[in-house]
Amino acid sequence: MLAMNYRGPLRVRASQKPMPKIEHPQDAIVRVTRSCICGSDLHLYNGAVPDTRVGMTFGHEFTGVVEEVGSEVTKIKVGDHVLVPFNIACGECVFCKQEMYGNCHESNPQATAVGGIFGYSHTAGGYNGGQAEYARVPYANVGPTVIPEGMDPDDAVLLTDVVPTGYQAAEMGGIQKGDTVVVFGAGPIGIMAAKCAWLFGAGRVIIIDQVDYRLEFARNYSQCEAYNFNEIGDPVLFLKKTTDWMGADVCIDAVGAEAAGNAMQTITGRKLLLQAGSATALHWAINSVKKGGIVSIVGVYGPTDNLVPIGNVVNKGITIRANQASVKRLLPRLIEHVQNGVLNPKALITHRIPLEEVSDAYRIFSAKLDNCIKPILISPSAGM
Amino acid sequence: MENTTKDYSHIKGWGIDADPKNDPTYPMKNRTNGEHLGYSWERPTLQSETVEILHSNERPDVTAVFGTSTPPSGLSGMIRRMAFKKTENDYGHWLPLILADRINVVEGIIEDLRSGHVPNIFAEKGMKAEWKYNRSGLLRQIAVTAIIGYGVVAFYRAKKKRDRGY
Numbered sequence: 138m139l140a141m142n143y144r145g146p147l148r149v150r151a152s153q154k155p156m157p158k159i160e161h162p163q164d165a166i167v168r169v170t171r172s173c174i175c176g177s178d179l180h181l182y183n184g185a186v187p188d189t190r191v192g193m194t195f196g197h198e199f200t201g202v203v204e205e206v207g208s209e210v211t212k213i214k215v216g217d218h219v220l221v222p223f224n225i226a227c228g229e230c231v232f233c234k235q236e237m238y239g240n241c242h243e244s245n246p247q248a249t250a251v252g253g254i255f256g257y258s259h260t261a262g263g264y265n266g267g268q269a270e271y272a273r274v275p276y277a278n279v280g281p282t283v284i285p286e287g288m289d290p291d292d293a294v295l296l297t298d299v300v301p302t303g304y305q306a307a308e309m310g311g312i313q314k315g316d317t318v319v320v321f322g323a324g325p326i327g328i329m330a331a332k333c334a335w336l337f338g339a340g341r342v343i344i345i346d347q348v349d350y351r352l353e354f355a356r357n358y359s360q361c362e363a364y365n366f367n368e369i370g371d372p373v374l375f376l377k378k379t380t381d382w383m384g385a386d387v388c389i390d391a392v393g394a395e396a397a398g399n400a401m402q403t404i405t406g407r408k409l410l411l412q413a414g415s416a417t418a419l420h421w422a423i424n425s426v427k428k429g430g431i432v433s434i435v436g437v438y439g440p441t442d443n444l445v446p447i448g449n450v451v452n453k454g455i456t457i458r459a460n461q462a463s464v465k466r467l468l469p470r471l472i473e474h475v476q477n478g479v480l481n482p483k484a485l486i487t488h489r490i491p492l493e494e495v496s497d498a499y500r501i502f503s504a505k506l507d508n509c510i511k512p513i514l515i516s517p518s519a520g521m
Numbered sequence: 522m523e524n525t526t527k528d529y530s531h532i533k534g535w536g537i538d539a540d541p542k543n544d545p546t547y548p549m550k551n552r553t554n555g556e557h558l559g560y561s562w563e564r565p566t567l568q569s570e571t572v573e574i575l576h577s578n579e580r581p582d583v584t585a586v587f588g589t590s591t592p593p594s595g596l597s598g599m600i601r602r603m604a605f606k607k608t609e610n611d612y613g614h615w616l617p618l619i620l621a622d623r624i625n626v627v628e629g630i631i632e633d634l635r636s637g638h639v640p641n642i643f644a645e646k647g648m649k650a651e652w653k654y655n656r657s658g659l660l661r662q663i664a665v666t667a668i669i670g671y672g673v674v675a676f677y678r679a680k681k682k683r684d685r686g687y
């Protein structure tokens with residue numbers, strides 16, 4: 138089958154690989170119908186995640202038709218069209234029982250600090266991902282969810298990560314009615330977080346990035362204020378001024394390790410890998426939230442450590458909340474929001490690229506070419 | 522809240538200020554009575570280890586299910602095995618893994634060449650897209666690289682001349 142194949146930092150290609158097999162009685166094999174490239178894939182693509190092995194297939198956001206199921210699979214059957222949450226979760230461990238499906242303890246032998254994630258290096262379990270014609274889906278009784286009748290597969294594929302992550306970013310902000318919410322990052326996740334902030338009753342939503350076409354998109358899609366951090370001087374001072382010198386009630390980091398905007402962070406975090414990515418956005422979030430405010434982090438950082446002003450967290454009495462999104466926990470509510478037209482995820486998709494052109498697709502998304510917000514890959518056997 | 526079977530009566534005031542509402546994990550974590558039971562759940566059927574699986578030494582075993590892509594091999598595999606002797610808490614775990622990743626890239630090129638495939642690194646880097654959507658930026662980058670390259674060469678040429686004393 139054709140699959141994305143990682144060859145090293147900034148080098149990926151589509152090549153023939155063996156078909157995935159049932160390796161566990163709760164496995165399913167799906168024929169992938171849609172798969173996305175995510176900001177999280179860029180950390181892998183840039184070579185920033187330890188134990189990213191050459192030959193691996195990425196892709197943690199995908200939908201597919203069930204082709205085969207293992208002997209213990211009862212919840213889905215051959216022929217079902219399913220959306221597959223990016224978390225691999227057993228449903229049995231204490232964390233899954235607590236609905237922390239992003240923190241499963243039975244899906245990632247290589248690291249206790251993160252649950253299993255499809256196509257996300259060996260640090261997240263060593264699974265091949267969905268940027269391929271076919272994929273192995275473990276714990277098929279738990280994660281994969283039949284796409285509701287009438288739902289567009291483009292909406293469904295964004296329910297595997299972007300929508301729940303954006304939503305959880307806002308949820309973890311503990312937003313109270315009237316709160317001012319600042320979202321750092323106008324990628325798909327930040328745009329969705331800004332949109333969802335309104336659902337929790339935000340009074341004002343501000344998004345910060347440096348890419349003008351994304352800011353313009355956010356202004357329309359998320360119906361929020363949008364500012365280019367290169368044009369506002371020190372973004373922290375700007376945010377203080379615009380909030381009557383108080384700071385925001387809630388700040389959301391939807392950037393993570395690839396942050397720009399501070400040369401020292403960029404050099405130590407992204408070039409020299411002396412820290413687990415550049416923590417510029419998190420730094421700004423901590424410094425621009427008000428005293429007693431909440432910082433919600435969904436931006437992904439590596440497993441070592443980062444330079445952040447933790448002293449200010451203490452002195453300002455900030456609450457930090459963070460996690461990998463728990464997709465399965467949020468799905469019922471989010472499916473409702475999509476069906477009722479409250480959220481329109483597919484509008485984020487700007488590019489549909491054949492899987493054969495995966496090298497260009499990564500470049501387009503990573504370098505923000507051609508006004509790209511969210512690219513999806515269509516495999517030759519997608520069939521729809 | 523959980524019923525605890527332990528007796529804390531010897532600790533004066535034990536639990537008198539416990540407040541179930543003081544729970545910043547809501548609604549992320551749905552507290553269960555299993556909270557303090559440790560590693561005691563009924564484990565799913567265990568996947569059989571058909572390839573070498575390294576596991577964090579911060580857990581006693583391999584998880585019930587795991588990925589089997591790209592098992593450790595070659596020099597990078599040796600380094601990865603060593604890295605897994607250290608905890609996730611230790612740089613001695615992560616830095617060797619990053620080193621192994623870089624060595625693995627060279628191994629990947631050798632493996633490509635062995636199987637008669639000369640990797641098209643420009644294509645793999647998506648230069649076609651760059652050419653299509655960012656031609657001027659790409660040309661500028663090439664020009665800058667060429668000028669810097671020329672400058673470096675010129676500098677060393679001049680230095681050689683100076684060193685020879687003329």
Ligand SMILES: NC(=O)c1ccc[n+]([C@@H]2O[C@H](COP(=O)([O-])OP(=O)(O)OC[C@H]3O[C@@H](n4cnc5c(N)ncnc54)[C@H](O)[C@@H]3O)[C@@H](O)[C@H]2O)c1
Pocket residue numbers: 175176177178179180298299302321322323324325326327345346347348351366391392393394395396397398417418434435436437438460461462
């Ligand atoms: N926690 C989770 O479950 C989860 C799930 C999905 C994605 N993520 C993470 O969320 C982050 C965003 O994902 P995405 O798909 O939107 O990525 P993306 O790369 O498309 O977007 C990131 C945006 O941040 C902008 N940016 C860079 N530096 C900035 C700064 N200092 N301030 C403000 N903006 C800045 C970039 O220009 C870009 O538009 C990534 O780190 C990704 O790994 C987390």
Ligand SMILES: [Zn+2]
Pocket residue numbers: 175176177178197198223298299
């Ligand atoms: Zn993602």
Ligand SMILES: [Zn+2]
Pocket residue numbers: 226227228229230231232233234240241242243
């Ligand atoms: Zn679990």
